């Protein structure tokens with residue numbers, strides 16, 4: 001049997017457990033730090049066995065996944081280095097930053113075990129094993145940060161196992177990883193939290209702020225509901241990158257202040273045009289999908305059952321729908337559904353079929 005040990009059975013650890021559990025020749029052991037959590041992991045079915053002993057979890061493991069908050073990763077690497085791990089054991093992590101854990105693993109005496117850093121670029125603002133999902137990583141990118149010295153057979157072995165996640169593996173240097181995710185993930189979380197807290201302050205004296213907050217505000221602040229401990233650790237860990245980015249952000253805000261003070265509408269327009277052009281070229285990737293996506297929008301009344309009706313209609317015509325999304329920013333007007341397809345042909349046939357049955361289709 002291949003033994004996989006998971007430390008930190010939360011959103012990410014639990015989702016990995018779901019991907020590996022029940023696969024041929026695999027047994028998944030979860031490590032719990034509380035008895036109440038142990039029962040929950042079994043009940044949720046994310047692991048085969050649970051133990052509260054770090055040694056018992058790690059003993060004989062072929063793979064060890066560290067899925068704890070970033071601030072705890074190093075102490076786990078250290079504790080593992082005190083144990084007699086199975087020769088050839090692969091230790092990996094899922095932390096949102098990679099440079100510090102890579103440096104720590106380089107220093108640690110891991111015997112015949114090998115560390116390969118990892119970061120699935122998929123998740124959500126939810127946390128805990130309750131939010132775990134078998135499909136969390138499907139089509140997402142999964143970053144691995146092997147060292148130049150990491151023997152290829154170990155990288156291959158981990159890559160083969162990760163195939164169960166259905167994610168796409170990419171290799172990135174740890175420092176480069178931290179710079180990139182600083183800009184595309186960590187800074188946006190800071191901005192979302194700062195914005196929500198600004199409005200929270202106003203709403204204390206005027207309840208209309210929260211009553212009217214919809215659409216754009218909700219779109220860009222979903223991630224402000226993310227787990228405080230997980231994000232405390234990420235931001236503190238990636239502080240050098242973030243301090244640089246925040247200074248650039250500050251100067252970007254000052255540019256906006258200048259534009260408004262000088263009533264420079266032309267510059268505002270240009271800023272929106274440039275941002276819009278760049279954003280429209282971003283690959284639309286729900287959960288990090290890497291395939292091109294073909295989309296259309298349909299006007300539908302906002303009532304229960306409408307998604308099922310549209311999906312059934314397309315299913316009956318053997319049209320493969322890859323995603324459906326309700327556009328929340330149109331809350332008080334007739335609902336708008338975004339339909340996504342992986343193939344141009346599916347989109348073309350959907351447009352034709354939906355038109356035939358009377359829906360207004362937009363691009």
Ligand SMILES: NC(=O)C1=CN([C@@H]2O[C@H](COP(=O)(O)OP(=O)(O)OC[C@H]3O[C@@H](n4cnc5c(N)ncnc54)[C@H](O)[C@@H]3O)[C@@H](O)[C@H]2O)C=CC1
Pocket residue numbers: 007008009010011012013033037067068069070072094095096097119120121122123124125126127128129227229230234
């Ligand atoms: N939340 C997300 O969307 C993503 C998170 N990550 C990374 O995955 C790791 C886990 O994050 P989530 O699964 O979201 O968190 P989570 O809060 O859902 O799970 C964390 C788990 O670690 C356990 N744990 C063990 N030692 C702990 C300690 N000292 N302090 C706090 N919890 C401890 C908790 O009991 C819990 O089961 C983090 O390193 C995070 O940076 C990576 C990709 C996406």
Ligand SMILES: O=C(O)C(=O)Cc1ccc(O)cc1
Pocket residue numbers: 095096120121122123124125185223
């Ligand atoms: O909820 C979202 O959109 C996220 O941004 C999820 C996420 C959180 C942390 C990561 O390191 C990677 C992905």
